[in-house]
Amino acid sequence: MGQVGWKGLCLSLFDYKTEKYVIAKNKKVGILYRVVQLSILAYLVGWVFVVKKGYQDSDTSIQSSVITKLKGGENVFFVMTNLIVTPNQRQDTCPESTGIRDALCSKNRDCPAGEAVIAGNGVKTGRCLKVGSNTNGTCEILAWCPVEKRSKPKKPLLANAENFTVYIKNSIRFPKFKFSKTNVLSTDNDSYLKNCHYSAQHLYCPIFHLGKLVSWAGNNFQDMASEGGVIGIQIEWDCDLDKPPSECNPHYSFSRLDNKFAEKSISSGYNFRFAKYYRDAGVEYRTLIKAYGIRFDVMVNGKAGKFNIIPTIINVGSGLALMGAGAFFCDVVLLYLMKKSNFYRGKKYEEVKSSSGKSLPGGTVNGNQNSESLATLEQLRQLQTVET
């Protein structure tokens, strides 16, 4: 008994189970099924393979280095367009600026000594200084005096910065495919870079005219120059490495990164303070500069694709699985939406009640007596065809 069981099990390993099909010779459903299959195939070939390049393996971890020929940081450079200069400051006591609310006073008691002025320039000494015969004045402070003026020039002082040019050199590498490239034309002609500017004709000349750059970002340089701002230069490398390397080019896009909405909203623009220190007759002096200007952030990102067998097989497999959706849809139409749906349902479904007996093990018994008359011929055929 056990031996027969084991032998049966081993032999059953070599059995192949396949589905039994009902062929419905129905023109409408047949055409519908082929149309659905064709559209799925068109989607698979057209969208997944041709447009989205589903046969390619991709690398999105681009390694990039940016060198700019203007002063700043690594990927950032700053161009000053407007400034407030306070020269020859030294450590001394003087009255605080009138625009600072915390320093307004009418008597000495309003200025407690040692208290730092909130949003101010120094530390109060305890005296209230008034100009002429005014009743109100400002506290005397210990600070770098004279104190900085609050108003900036209405017309930007360095408006001509618009004509400056910046040279941005960007080298990238896709580590998965060991592919590197730089955005500068590789040429022996030294004077090429000396004369060219970036434009549609000179895509490999990364020398940008600042005024044009700001206008490509949708802003006017002179408008931005008085309060400053931040402009983003996005360098995008979208490369298909199945094509020759000369087709792998960067795409530049420019956008304004700081407040895009109202120009004069609170705390808009970009500015910072720095000082130059010097010494005269042993006393330390400094020149304080509040610089307004445009900061350019260079952001590099990219994606490369190259043919690889694995994503191809994966996409083919999922495409084929999608064909099942077509079969499901046509089943719904055939079994529930057509006029003769009851007939088809009868042919497709074989009902088995759980309460019927006749559970003979391992049997080769005819269960269905009705079709026995046709069984002799039918049993030689694999499929049962149903005519409309």
Next chain:
Amino acid sequence: MASAAWCGALRGFLFEYDTPRIVLIKSRKVGLVNRAVQLAILAYVIGWVFVWEKGYQETDSVVSSVTTKVKGITVTNTSELGLRVWDVADYVIPPQGENTLFIMTNLIITLNQTQGYCPELPDKTTVCNSSKDCTAGYIGTHSNGVQTGKCREYSTSVKTCEIYAWCPVENDTRLPKPAFLKDAENFTILVKNNIWYPKFNFTRRNILPSISTTYLKTCIYDPKTDPFCPIFRVHRIVEAAGQNFQEMAVEGGVMGVQINWNCDLDKSASYCVPKYTFRRLDNKDSDHTVSPGYNFRFAKYYKDASGTDSRTLIKAYGIRFDIMVFGKAGKFDIIPTMINIGSGLALFGVATVLCDIVVLYFMKKRYYYREKKYKYVEDYELGASETYGTQS
């Protein structure tokens, strides 16, 4: 005749539809198990994939730019420097940084250095008793200059090799404790952050539209009462990261300010707000690490009336604030929805597989069901007579 065969084949291809034959088992137990498993799968797909993980949304990562501004004044009074005020231009170095900000809290200052000959700082390799211990032209990895070969008196108790360097040599063996600019904890930092989700063309500032100028002039960030005020007090940032400012200020450190923008763009834009968290990024246990804290040297150069160069060397210790912006936005898109519906539907197949196993291998009437499901077909070559009597 051949054309008729082709026509027949074409007609068969275009106008016929084949569908698999299904065995419908009317059993209460199996039916219930099937529906229960299907319901569980449906609950998973709707509850987890769609509602919780928002599987109907397309996501995009944030592109951001950060600018910072520090305000604050402190006063120091020492014998070396006298009464001195320190303001923003004095303690923020460099004046502008990309996503980082450095505030000097402690320093070792060496005034009026000029190029000349002086004794080296005493340590194991530089202490000498006579000229024999010093080699001319020697430069060690920690030397401040090049040795001349002579041995000079550094102080009344010790002699060191003479070097040609910026003299007097800096003595960085003792750090001021408490920190020189200890009032830096009252400084405030304004962080302006603009974010952009390029796929959805959505921009936002961390200074929300609901904030007015008067509010911005007086508010200070607090996680409970003012969570959207972009002005941070240094002391609170350090405290929120679980650190002590005065301890950190002596040797310096690196603090991370994380701004998290997680936005659901299917909701109104006013729900897209930043969340601030603070962390200490460098190693905090100064007893167990070599080279703790954060410091760097810089110099201010002067020229006197006779044209000689001199400099003030400053070894600056302080806290560097790294501002890290990250986040993801989601918005409804038809493609991820279809993909998730498709994979959810595919999962229903699991119910069929499970119930098939139960019906065909575990039920009492399994042999009966197996007869109904499977049509046994013997190998064609063994003869047609063998197939007689097999199940329909």
